[in-house]
Amino acid sequence: xxxxxxxxxxxxTAIAAGCMSMATGPQAIDWNKVPATTVTLFYPGQSSYEWxxxxxxxxxxxxTARGDACVSCHDDPKEEQIQxxxxxxxxxxxxxxxxxxxxxxxxxxVGVQAAYDDKNLYLRYQWKTHDPNHPGAxxxxxxxxxxxxxxYGHMRLHKDTLAGKFPPIYENRMSLMLDDGKVSGxxxxxxxxxCHDGERDMAxxxxxxxVAANPLMMAIKKKDVRKYIPASRTDPSDWRSGKSxxxxxxxxxxxxxxxxxxxxxxxxxxxxxxxxxYVLEYRNFDGGKNHFSSNxxxxxxxxxxxxxxxxxxxxxxxxxxxxxxxxxxxxxVNAVPFDPNAGxxxxxxxxxxxxxxxxxxxxxxxxxxxxxxxDGMWTVVFIRPLGLANPDDxxxxxxxxxxxxxxxHDDNMTGRGHHVSYVKTLGIGAKADIQAVKVN
Ligand code: HEC
Numbered sequence: 001x002x003x004x005x006x007x008x009x010x011x012x013t014a015i016a017a018g019c020m021s022m023a024t025g026p027q028a029i030d031w032n033k034v035p036a037t038t039v040t041l042f043y044p045g046q047s048s049y050e051w052x053x054x055x056x057x058x059x060x061x062x063x064t065a066r067g068d069a070c071v072s073c074h075d076d077p078k079e080e081q082i083q084x085x086x087x088x089x090x091x092x093x094x095x096x097x098x099x100x101x102x103x104x105x106x107x108x109x110v111g112v113q114a115a116y117d118d119k120n121l122y123l124r125y126q127w128k129t130h131d132p133n134h135p136g137a138x139x140x141x142x143x144x145x146x147x148x149x150x151x152y153g154h155m156r157l158h159k160d161t162l163a164g165k166f167p168p169i170y171e172n173r174m175s176l177m178l179d180d181g182k183v184s185g186x187x188x189x190x191x192x193x194x195c196h197d198g199e200r201d202m203a204x205x206x207x208x209x210x211v212a213a214n215p216l217m218m219a220i221k222k223k224d225v226r227k228y229i230p231a232s233r234t235d236p237s238d239w240r241s242g243k244s245x246x247x248x249x250x251x252x253x254x255x256x257x258x259x260x261x262x263x264x265x266x267x268x269x270x271x272x273x274x275x276x277x278y279v280l281e282y283r284n285f286d287g288g289k290n291h292f293s294s295n296x297x298x299x300x301x302x303x304x305x306x307x308x309x310x311x312x313x314x315x316x317x318x319x320x321x322x323x324x325x326x327x328x329x330x331x332x333v334n335a336v337p338f339d340p341n342a343g344x345x346x347x348x349x350x351x352x353x354x355x356x357x358x359x360x361x362x363x364x365x366x367x368x369x370x371x372x373x374x375d376g377m378w379t380v381v382f383i384r385p386l387g388l389a390n391p392d393d394x395x396x397x398x399x400x401x402x403x404x405x406x407x408x409h410d411d412n413m414t415g416r417g418h419h420v421s422y423v424k425t426l427g428i429g430a431k432a433d434i435q436a437v438k439v440n
Contacts, residue, residue, distance in 0.1 A: 024440050026122055026370060026381045034113045034124070037434050041408050041419035042084035042107045045094030049230070050197045050237050052189075056093065069188040071422050081107045084419070097157055105130055108408055108419045110174075114436035116386065116428050121396055121436060123382045125174050125263075130411040132376035136172035138322050138412075139266040141349040142296065142303055149302055152319070152349055155414040157201065168412035169322055171266035174380055175407040175418075177279070178259040178426070180394045183229055186258065190423030191405035194227035194258065194279050198239040201415040206239060216242025222282055231256055232281040248281050252391065256280070259394045263369045263380050267292040270328050271357040274369040274382055278392045286392040288362015292353040295329065297338075303350045305335040306342070315339075316348040331356040363390035386428075401427045404434075 051057060052064045060073060076082060084106025090098045111126040129136055140153030153169030154161050161168050177194070179186040185193050198206045206225045211217045217225070219242075230236030231251055232243055243251075251257065257280040268274050273291035278284055295303050306315045311334040317327055329335050329351040338350075366388055371380040386396050396402070406421040425432035 024117065025120070026383060029115050029122060029381075029439050031113055031115075031124055034115050034437055034439070035435070036111050036113045039110050039112050039406055039421050039424060039434075040080040040107050041110060041406055041421045042080035043087055043095075043104065044083075044192075044195075044416070044418075044420050045087040045092065046096075046203050046416065047087075047094050047192065048195050048197045048199075048202055049192060051094070051203070052192060053237065064189070067185055067188055069423075070190070070192070074422065080422070097162075100157070100162060104411065105419075108410065110406060110408060110421075112406070112434055114426065114428075114434050115439045116398065116436045117438070117440040119385060121384045121386060121428060122439075123176070123384070123436075125380045125382065126377060127174075127408060127410075128377050129172065129373070134323055135265060135373035135378065136170075136410060136412070137265040137269070137373075138169050138327060139171045139352060140169050141317075141327075141351055143319070144316075144344045144346060144348045144350075146346040149296070149350070151352070153322070155417060156412045157415070157417050166319070167322065170409070170412040170414050171264050172378070173262050173264050173407075173409040173414075173418075174378070174382070175260065175262040175409075176382070177405045177407070178261070178394055179403040180255065180400070181403070182255040183258055184231070187403045187423060190403070191407065191420055193230055194283075195416075196225070196228065196237070196239055199225045199227065199416075201417075210240075214240055214242065216245075216281060219245050220282055226283040227260075227279045228281050228283075229256070229258065229279055242281060252280055255394070257392075261367050261382070261384065263371060263382055264292075265371065265373075265378070266328060267353050267355065268369065269371045269380075270330050270333070271355040271360065272368055272370065273357065273360055273365065274367040276364050276366045276393070284392070286363035286366070286390065288364035289360055290364050291357060291360045292355050293359065295351050295354045300340075302340060303338045305329055305331070305354045306338045306350055308334050308336045315342055316344075316350050318347050318349060321349075327351065329354045332358065363388075363392055366390070366393065396428060398429050398438075401425055401430050401432050 053061050087094050088106050113124040115122045142149040143152035153166050155170040156168035177191050197204045225239045233241045235241040257278045260277040260279050263274040268291045271291035276286040297304050309315045368383040388395050403423050404426045405423050407418045409418045426434045428436045
């Protein structure tokens with residue numbers, strides 16, 4: 001008996017080992033065995049780099065300016081809950097639009113688990129959507145008005161949404177900003193280093209004319225101001241003071257930028273991907289091609305693709321379908337070339353973006369993801385290759401410790417309407433707030 005049991009034991013181990021070498025990657029990970037950390041994200045309103053250094057940040061402007069860590073003061077175990085609630089309570093200067101956000105949650109708990117093997121880092125995120133009955137995978141569309149295809153829908157805080165032109169429509173996103181120690185101050189102040197007055201939806205938002213007249217914005221051909229790191233400006237508190245393209249190229253070559261990776265419920269999930277971007281003088285996408293591209297033909301001003309009626313149940317949809325069915329246009333799945341003579345009627349809507357896993361390429365296509373929404377909760381496994389050598393990536397390696405900030409866009413929000421975390425450390429097999437364990 002003893003002998004047989006031993007033999008059986010050996011053979012079971014051998015079979016298990018064989019299976020594991022075949023089934024590798026995220027599918028092979030037993031997440032029940034990977035420790036989970038709860039990261040609380042809070043609603044930051046317009047708490048910019050500049051606000052934090054002003055007298056309005058009561059008694060803390062000097063400490064913040066000299067680079068103290070946010071959590072050196074904001075250290076209550078329930079700090080994020082307290083702060084998010086305060087900012088949304090209706091009279092806080094950091095949220096001038098609190099009146100239209102009644103009922104909004106001040107914080108969100110995100111479960112984070114981390115694992116790695118020889119090839120990849122895996123981050124598994126779990127969170128409950130604010131609306132328990134909706135995954136937040138909708139995105140604004142192009143609506144036919146009888147003559148033209150015009151943008152329809154926007155985030156909750158957009159002026160046209162507030163004016164009642166359409167309901168709030170925007171995709172959920174889970175983002176990670178990552179520093180390998182090269183961006184001065186990120187370890188202490190995290191994402192707030194990149195959040196400035198003058199940016200989209202922020203205080204003193206730059207006008208189109210101001211942006212058009214700015215040398216850096218002209219050089220990078222951008223029409224608005226987005227996240228930037230302090231080192232990209234001669235005065236970090238003034239978006240106008242951009243350094244020269246040569247100086248910015250030098251910073252990039254020295255690794256002075258942040259990786260910014262976003263999983264998107266609408267524009268990346270069905271293509272099995274997550275964006276790969278970086279923050280330096282702007283929030284840039286990495287080189288190559290994203291998992292999503294515009295569905296509008298620049299010349300004809302008409303959509304490029306429509307739905308395959310046999311697969312989607314119609315060649316287009318209407319406003320009433322938002323929130324009722326899954327509306328995601330994917331090449332090779334439910335998309336066919338747009339037919340201008342298909343008898344379009346006023347009110348028909350088509351997607352603003354079309355997805356394709358096959359078209360995604362280069363550094364922009366490095367990150368993969370698998371996301372499912374069930375019982376009011378998203379579970380997303382985000383996959384990042386180790387050791388990337390692209391000039392716009394932070395190469396991750398076993399033994400490395402990184403500074404990270406998390407952001408979640410939920411409840412039809414984009415831009416600043418997200419929940420964010422104070423900075424955490426992420427260790428790949430090394431001691432940190434969130435520790436990735438070796439698997440496979
Ligand atoms: C020297 C201590 C200190 C440091 C460092 C500090 N804060 Fe504060 N912070 C405060 C105090 C005090 C308040 C005001 C609380 C009040 O008005 O009741 C505050 C207020 C805030 C608020 C407004 C909501 C609230 O809780 O009142 C935000 C948001 C905030 N801080 C974020 C940050 C961030 C982000 C950092 C790091 C970049 C930071 N703080 C660094 C002390 C600090």
